Each structure stands twice: as C-alpha cells, then as structure tokens.
Amino acid sequence: MMLKKLLGAPSANSLIQFIRYVFVGGMAFVVDYGGLFVLAHFAGLHYLLAASMSYLLGMVCNYLISVNWVFHFRREAQWQREFVIFFLIGIAGLILNGFAISLLVEVFGLTYMLAKLVAAAFILFFNFGARKVLLFSAARTQSR
Secondary structure (H helix, E strand, C coil): CHHHHHHCCCECCHHHHHHHHHHHHHHHHHHHHHHHHHHHHHCCCCHHHHHHHHHHHHHHHHHHHHHHHHECCCCCCCHHHHHHHHHHHHHHHHHHHHHHHHHHHHCCCCCHHHHHHHHHHHHHHHHHHHHHHHCCCCCCCCCC
C-alpha cells in the first residue's frame, strides 16, 4: 500500500512528498554531476562555467519532476513565476550550503567531503520546506 502511494500520482501527504523529494533531489544531483563531467571533460568548458550550467540543468530536472510527481497543490498559476521562485529558493540553498561547508571545514575541522554530506542533509530540509510553504501549499487564511 505504501509503495503504491509512493509511486502514484502527486500526493497531499507531506511524508510522501518528502520521500519523493529526496528521490527527485538524487536524480537532479545525478543530472547536475553528470552534466558537470560532460560539459567540463568533453565540451571543454571551464569547470566553473560547467558547474553553473549543470546546476541549472539539475534545477530544471528537479522542478519538472517536483511539479508533476511530488507536490499535489500548486499555489502559482503561472509556471514562469513558480519556476523563478523555485529557482531563487535553490540559490538560497546553494548559498547556505557553501556557508555550511565552510563552517564545518574551517571551524569544526571536517573534511570537505564529509562537510558536503552534512550540509546537504540540512539543505535538503531547507529546500523542501521553503518550496512546500512558498509554492506547494494552500495559502493560510487569516483570522479576523
């Protein structure tokens, strides 16, 4: 029964959404990481340009799958506006990720690979929560 819920149509259940979002984030990471390798190694782009472009590819992948499979409700009627907000949340997550990695390496002495794993776990919750609240949940009615 749980597997059917996980694999089915978009769900209003927050736990199902989060599990799906973790899966989608993993797929977006594969697109991002693979894109970086292809663009830098085969296309010969500078690694920073390749990293930026591959990050955008991963973001688009994450957006398309999230709106079609993860989240049941969409607050924004215009997909362009929705994507911009989705993207800005991703950029905020990217900035927080960089800050967290620096803090974990410089202050706590973790290796950058371990710091990346720790930071990614926290940023996953940030991205999911911010996107759910700002884009994929019904607006709360104000008490009068």
